[in-house]
Amino acid sequence: MSRRNTWQDIREKVRRRIHRRDWAPGEMIPNEIALAGEFGCSRATMNRALRSLASDGLIDRRRKGGTRVALHPVRRAVFEIPVLRHEIEETGAVYGYRLVLREMAAPLGHAAPGIGAGAECLHLVAVHSGDGQPHAVEDRWIDPALPGLADAPFEGVSANEWLLEHVPYTSGELTISAEPADAGTADLLGLPQGTPLLCLNRVTLDGARIVTSVRLSYRPGHRLTTSL
Amino acid sequence: MSRRNTWQDIREKVRRRIHRRDWAPGEMIPNEIALAGEFGCSRATMNRALRSLASDGLIDRRRKGGTRVALHPVRRAVFEIPVLRHEIEETGAVYGYRLVLREMAAPLGHAAPGIGAGAECLHLVAVHSGDGQPHAVEDRWIDPALPGLADAPFEGVSANEWLLEHVPYTSGELTISAEPADAGTADLLGLPQGTPLLCLNRVTLDGARIVTSVRLSYRPGHRLTTSL
DNA sequence: CAGTGGTCTAGACCACAGA
DNA sequence: CTGTGGTCTAGACCACTGG
Numbered sequence: 001m002s003r004r005n006t007w008q009d010i011r012e013k014v015r016r017r018i019h020r021r022d023w024a025p026g027e028m029i030p031n032e033i034a035l036a037g038e039f040g041c042s043r044a045t046m047n048r049a050l051r052s053l054a055s056d057g058l059i060d061r062r063r064k065g066g067t068r069v070a071l072h073p074v075r076r077a078v079f080e081i082p083v084l085r086h087e088i089e090e091t092g093a094v095y096g097y098r099l100v101l102r103e104m105a106a107p108l109g110h111a112a113p114g115i116g117a118g119a120e121c122l123h124l125v126a127v128h129s130g131d132g133q134p135h136a137v138e139d140r141w142i143d144p145a146l147p148g149l150a151d152a153p154f155e156g157v158s159a160n161e162w163l164l165e166h167v168p169y170t171s172g173e174l175t176i177s178a179e180p181a182d183a184g185t186a187d188l189l190g191l192p193q194g195t196p197l198l199c200l201n202r203v204t205l206d207g208a209r210i211v212t213s214v215r216l217s218y219r220p221g222h223r224l225t226t227s228l
Numbered sequence: 229m230s231r232r233n234t235w236q237d238i239r240e241k242v243r244r245r246i247h248r249r250d251w252a253p254g255e256m257i258p259n260e261i262a263l264a265g266e267f268g269c270s271r272a273t274m275n276r277a278l279r280s281l282a283s284d285g286l287i288d289r290r291r292k293g294g295t296r297v298a299l300h301p302v303r304r305a306v307f308e309i310p311v312l313r314h315e316i317e318e319t320g321a322v323y324g325y326r327l328v329l330r331e332m333a334a335p336l337g338h339a340a341p342g343i344g345a346g347a348e349c350l351h352l353v354a355v356h357s358g359d360g361q362p363h364a365v366e367d368r369w370i371d372p373a374l375p376g377l378a379d380a381p382f383e384g385v386s387a388n389e390w391l392l393e394h395v396p397y398t399s400g401e402l403t404i405s406a407e408p409a410d411a412g413t414a415d416l417l418g419l420p421q422g423t424p425l426l427c428l429n430r431v432t433l434d435g436a437r438i439v440t441s442v443r444l445s446y447r448p449g450h451r452l453t454t455s456l
Numbered sequence: 457c458a459g460t461g462g463t464c465t466a467g468a469c470c471a472c473a474g475a
Numbered sequence: 476c477t478g479t480g481g482t483c484t485a486g487a488c489c490a491c492t493g494g
Binding site for chain 1: 253285300301302303304305306307308309310311314392393396398399400401402403404405406407408422423424425426427430432446448449450451452453454455456
């Protein structure tokens with residue numbers, strides 16, 4: 001024997017039961033203590049196994065309400081969003097970064113930094129490239145009140161990387177969509193206007209304050225992949 | 229006081245230290261026992277907090293090698309991919325499903341079910357709609373050897389839901405991309421050909437065998453969103 | 457080999473929400 | 476009120492891997 005029951009073993013046993021329909025969808029399954037006894041492990045181990053299944057969306061758990069097999073298993077997909085430079089360098093290409101625009105302006109969209117709608121923000125547009133081929137266009141708005149912003153050398157270093165290093169982590173939102181390339185983006189990527197682009201929009205908050213908002217438009221053919 | 233130190237509290241304290249650069253990127257941080265003492269919690273709690281940070285990609289952990297602040301924090305984004313019917317019904321709209329095509333044919337793409345490249349598969353095309361408005365086009369290939377497939381009433385029930393209920397646990401791969409609407413899809417969605425669409429491609433495996441491969445093309449404006 | 461993280465156990469208290 | 480899951484603790488053993 002390699003070891004006693006690990007929580008992964010227990011989890012797979014439970015998973016098999018669910019897929020074998022020993023417990024039907026929507027049906028309540030025994031509580032942790034009972035299952036722990038049945039599987040011959042401690043309640044802590046049972047708990048860990050069940051929490052893992054719950055985070056996979058396979059079961060629903062509620063205090064006092066017990067644990068039920070999920071009626072509608074929600075698939076959760078985890079994507080890794082690497083820093084662009086690393087994403088490019090991993091393909092073996094030489095990374096390039098070119099700042100195209102740096103200005104102070106009032107953001108057009110609503111999901112932009114600053115307090116008032118009319119407040120001016122730092123606006124950056126840059127191109128990330130691999131082996132000279134444009135890979136993605138970064139269109140970013142930054143709260144001008146950010147401390148240390150004046151020292152930021154956005155010419156040579158991606159704003160993304162500078163912010164990652166200097167802005168404390170808070171919360172944010174990430175949105176993925178397909179958009180037609182606008183005139184500026186199309187030009188920077190060397191594409192016809194209207195070309196379908198995968199766009200990744202990230203809003204970063206520090207508390208309730210929007211610190212930065214960025215839209216990455218990837219060149220055609222770019223994909224996000226994950227295993228299920 | 230509400231309670232003692234929870235692992236979430238501990239995790240946030242550690243997170244703050246990292247962002248405050250008390251520990252620089254790449255630097256090793258004290259081991260679990262030392263930290264547990266410092267934060268006044270048990271090693272188990274410390275472990276849970278650190279494991280959580282590791283799964284967020286903020287730190288790297290290795291047995292014997294210790295724990296280090298990640299050089300390149302990888303952002304992980306978790307998206308929930310609900311069943312289309314629920315996605316639509318949650319907006320308050322009336323869900324509609326219409327099967328457009330059902331045939332046996334040899335898949336064109338390589339990521340398709342069956343063994344040989346030339347094997348014939350069940351090919352389905354369907355439209356999911358909300359309040360009569362097309363929401364997404366489902367283009368699916370299914371391994372014809374799937375048990376019970378003959379009984380599947382794909383006319384009224386989405387293949388997605390039938391498969392979820394009848395195909396045992398599977399692994400797979402999910403890819404997101406932006407594609408121009410092809411002629412058929414554009415027609416079904418009532419759009420001009422070439423319109424940028426968010427496409428979600430899922431290949432489902434049972435062991436090493438491809439069971440089904442599906443491409444969902446969402447109507448323009450559809451977004452995937454997650455909090456960070 | 458030895459230090460570090462990974463996990464298990466047994467017992468305990470707590471928070472939440474269903475009855 | 477009461478049952479269920481969520482979590483904490485203290486102690487232990489184990490697995491991996493760097494030195």
